[in-house]
Each structure stands twice: as structure tokens, then as C-alpha cells.
Amino acid sequence: MKVIVLGAGVIGVTTAWYLAKLGHEVEVIDRQPAAGLETSFANAGQVSPGYSTPWAAPGLPFKALKWMLGKHSPLVVRPGAIDIAMLRWIGGLLMNCTEHAYDVNKSRMLRIAEYSRDCLTDLRDETGITYDDRQKGLIQLFRTEAQLDHAQEDMRLLSDSGVAHELFSVEKILEREPGLSGAKHLLKGGLYLPGDESGDAHMFTQRLAQKAEELGVTFRYETTIEALDASADSILGVRTSAGRITGDAYVMALGSYSPLLMRPLGVRLPVYPVKGYSLTVPMTDEARAPVSTVNDETYKVAMTRLGDRIRIGGTAELGGFDLRLRRDRRATLELSFSELYGGGDLSQATYWTGLRPNTPDGTPIVGASKKFSNLWLNTGHGTLGWTMACGSGRIVSDLIHGRKPNIPVLDLSVDRYDRS
Incomplete structure (x- = not known):
């Protein structure tokens, strides 16, 4: 399956890594000239599941x-x-x-954060990555x-x-x-x-992006995402400054900018x-x-x-x-x-x-989008993007692949706002 990941911050790059490990063809689109140059660039440097507090x-x-x-x-x-x-x-x-x-x-924040820390430990052991x-x-x-x-x-x-x-x-x-x-x-x-x-999220993101490229992931840098083309129930493509890019599935990992791209499609993400x-x-x-x-x-x-x-x-x-x-x-x-x-x-x-x-409740939005069958959401991590990156990236990758995640995830999806 060809998966288009929107955003090359720590969330987008970890998602791309896990998708590639599962054998998918992955393209990552970002307006910056390299990975991890926006919110992932100089955060507090903490991988802090125990401090995950709304x-x-x-x-x-x-x-x-x-x-x-x-x-x-x-x-x-x-x-x-x-x-x-x-x-x-x-x-x-x-x-x-x-x-x-x-x-x-x-x-639930503790659940995903603890899982993510364990995923980071496994990734570090597997790759030898330092940061x-x-x-x-x-x-x-x-x-x-x-x-x-x-x-x-x-x-x-x-x-x-x-x-x-x-x-x-x-x-x-x-x-x-x-x-x-x-x-x-x-x-x-x-x-x-x-x-x-603790660790440098920017250093981690750039080094993991290099390892993802070695697995075959394509990074389209300096490419501005302009809009998503959609039918009534699926995403058809991404309009960018470099032309239209299409895939079988799409992952929204644009952090604070995610709601701006979803709003024209009639979807309101509670992310500020x-x-x-x-x-x-x-x-x-x-x-x-x-x-x-x-x-x-x-x-x-x-x-x-x-x-x-x-x-x-x-x-x-x-x-x-x-x-x-x-x-x-x-x-x-x-x-x-x-x-x-x-x-x-x-x-x-x-x-x-x-x-x-x-998000208003502190928990990220991780999982399927409600309206579009081939759009997945991985956004809204607040101050804990570095803490939750590996776990949420692996969860979304497992869901796209049709594999059951290792932790309960239903209450992490955007549907929880409708239920509340």
C-alpha cells in the first residue's frame, strides 16, 4: 500500500518509519527543507510518560x-x-x-505515553540511534x-x-x-x-528520517501542502506546490496546522x-x-x-x-x-x-478519521509529542496495516468528542 504522510516532524517521521517496517511504500511531505524543523526543533527535550498530565x-x-x-x-x-x-x-x-x-x-495519556516510551526503547535497541x-x-x-x-x-x-x-x-x-x-x-x-x-527531539527526528530513507521512504521537502482533494468518503489526493500527489492512504500529522487543512472538508479537529x-x-x-x-x-x-x-x-x-x-x-x-x-x-x-x-482534554487524536475511510489522524499531542511519538506512530501504522495495536486505542480517536 502507498501511504502519504503529511508532516515531517517527530510524529510524521516515526509514523513513516513504522509503516516502512511493515512493508508499505511511504512518502512524507513537508514545507521545510529537512525533518523536525518546526515544533520538534527545540522542545524541552523530555520523554516524560510519568509527567503526562492534562x-x-x-x-x-x-x-x-x-x-x-x-x-x-x-x-x-x-x-x-x-x-x-x-x-x-x-x-x-x-x-x-x-x-x-x-x-x-x-x-489514557499515561497509557499511550508509557507504551510510547517502551516503543522508543525497542527502536533505540534495534537501530542504535543516539540523540x-x-x-x-x-x-x-x-x-x-x-x-x-x-x-x-x-x-x-x-x-x-x-x-x-x-x-x-x-x-x-x-x-x-x-x-x-x-x-x-x-x-x-x-x-x-x-x-x-530525555533527549534531543530534533536530532532524533533527523537521524530516524535518514534510517527511514534507507528503508525506502521518500521525503518531499520544500513542498507546501495546499489542500486535500476528497470525494464524499475518501481522500483522492494532495494538492501541493510540486503538483498533485496520490496514494492509497493518508496520515494527517501536521500538528497545529491539521485543523486548517481539514476545515474545508467539513471536519473540525479540536486542536489549538x-x-x-x-x-x-x-x-x-x-x-x-x-x-x-x-x-x-x-x-x-x-x-x-x-x-x-x-x-x-x-x-x-x-x-x-x-x-x-x-x-x-x-x-x-x-x-x-x-x-x-x-x-x-x-x-x-x-x-x-x-x-x-x-486538544481540550490533553489526549492526542490517534486513529481513523470519522468521515474518510483512507484518512488517519495522528495529531494533537500538545507538549507531549516527543513523549508519545513512537507509540502513536506505531498505533497508526498497525491500524493502517490491519493489525490490532498492543494497547486499547478506541478512546484515542476523534470519535471520543462525539461521544462526549
């Missing part, structure tokens, strides 16, 4: 209002960008801010007693899902992350997730671009740098060691498809890093922004 949670509306009054808020809404798409997405988010919805959403990867776990840092109290509920869900975890004292945190010793007075404790990993920022900092003092990866719960900032670099990523901004680099968002990343570590040269940092494709 934003929609009890108490979020109050927290969001409180955050937006602060100078270094983890969440920013740009008033000039408010439109129907944003309001609809916010409405869906608020509907999921119940205890029941949080439990359901987190449980500044480390398998040293993640520590979620708490600065307040309230954050520690909230962690108890997450620990219950982690236990229910069989995810290894441990509540760390400050002393135990410093044993694993001695670079935090200067910030000891700021910490109250932490949640350690030993199964989490949530802008995130990162700094990539040269490491100057290993003793004051992360050993692996930590998340500052107060500012919602992640700090990850990638070789001789430190990646600092975070913040959430609702502002449509605006990709401007804003100084105030950089200041939040710098503040969190300076307070906790400091072993990097911020003056030499590379500043970046990308659009995370978020």
Missing part, C-alpha cells in the same frame, strides 16, 4: 486567573488573538476541569506545601496505572541533582519518575496552537547544571541536559499562529533557571518558539 484539572480556572495577574505567569492569553477557535478550545478545556474527566484523561539521550528519570520540583499536597492525587493515578514513582525529600533531590544545592532553601520536595528519559518557548544554553559549569531533567512546578519550566547544552523550555501562550519571540517570556525561563541552577551562559542562549497542537 492541563484541564479541577481548580484550573482559578489558577489561570491568578497566574495571569503575575509577571512571570506560566499562562498568557493575547487579547488581540481571541477568536472563535480559541474560545471553542477554551470552552472544551473548561468542560474537562472535573475530577472525573481529569482521572479519565490522565489515565543526546539519557535514561536517568525526571524530578518534578515543588516549592510550596500546596504543590506537595496536589502531588498526592497524581501519585494515586500513577499507582493505578502502574507507573513507578517516589516522593523525594529535599535531601534526596540533592543526591540525584547536586546542582540544585544552591537552591535548597527554595524547595519543599519533589516527585521522582524513574521511567522518564499553544505557543511555547525555549532557550538552549551552553553549559559552563557541570556542577551547577542538571544531571538529567527537572520540572519547576511553580513556573511550569523544564530544564534538561542535552550533551554539553542545557534546554530550558516552558510557558503557554494562547495567541493563534503568531511566532514572534517575546522578551517577557524569555525572562520567565531565565528566572527559573537562574534561581535553581545557573551553570549555563544565558547571554549565549539560542531563543526559540514553537506551536504545540493541544
